[in-house]
Amino acid sequence: MRRLASALLALGLLVALPSTAFAHDVLERTDPADGTTVAKLPGSVVLTFAEAPLAIGAQVVVTGPSGTASSGAPTISGREVTQAIAPTAPGGDYTVSYRVTSDDGHPVTGTFSFHATVGLDGSTATAGATVHVRPVSATDDGQGSLLVPILLTIVGTVVLLGVGGFLLLRGREADRSGSASGR
Structure with a gap:
């Protein structure tokens, strides 16, 4: 007894x-990096997480001077989530908002920004453009988690x-x- x-x-x-089973996945780095200026807008943005996210519910929205610049659905390869950018995207300020499902089933969300001097369409950004950076929280859903x-x-x-x-x-x-x- x-x-x-x-x-x-x-x-x-x-x-x-x-x-540690309750720890959620975190974004380790982005390409382009948060708050940076790139000479030419890349054809895609890449988000690298600490662990491989699940494909279910993955969303990456790239927004630029002319509105939504995302092209197609994001792809996941290992720890990297890649979102293509439309070939008509101009130069300027870009914000990337993401929501992925971590391997423990919890959503991981956040936002980062960058500036592209020249767009994929060959246009240049207007002078004096500023990048508004909102810090990315590793657990935006932290209270619910x-x-x-x-x-x-x-x-x-x-x-x-x-x-x-x-x-x-x-x-x-x-x-x-x-x-x-x-x-």
Whole structure:
């Protein structure tokens, strides 16, 4: 009986303790890099993550001076997500917004910006253009991501208390019946 209680307590501690399994994927780098100026607009943007994202729900939207400049769906190869840029995209300020699904099933979102002096269409950016950079948060969904570990901890604790109480009562009943039969 005590062995079972000890095993359940050990299992409960494993469930209740935070682990790296709750860590979400993070964006490690982008090409073009966030906040940089490139001489010529590249044909695509590349986002490199710490772990390979899942293909489900991947979205990358490239927005430039003439609106949306994304061309087709993003492709995933290992840890890299590549989004093609339309060949008619002009020079200027670009913002890239992304949402991918990390390998643990949680969404990873963010935004980065860059400036291209010359566009794919050969046009040059207007003088005095500025890049407005919004810092990319590794866990934009961070508040929601804590919900799962908190709920698991609460449920695990309630289950452990319930099982522990049951075993304690069962042990007392066994002691009573053992002492009653010994009379």
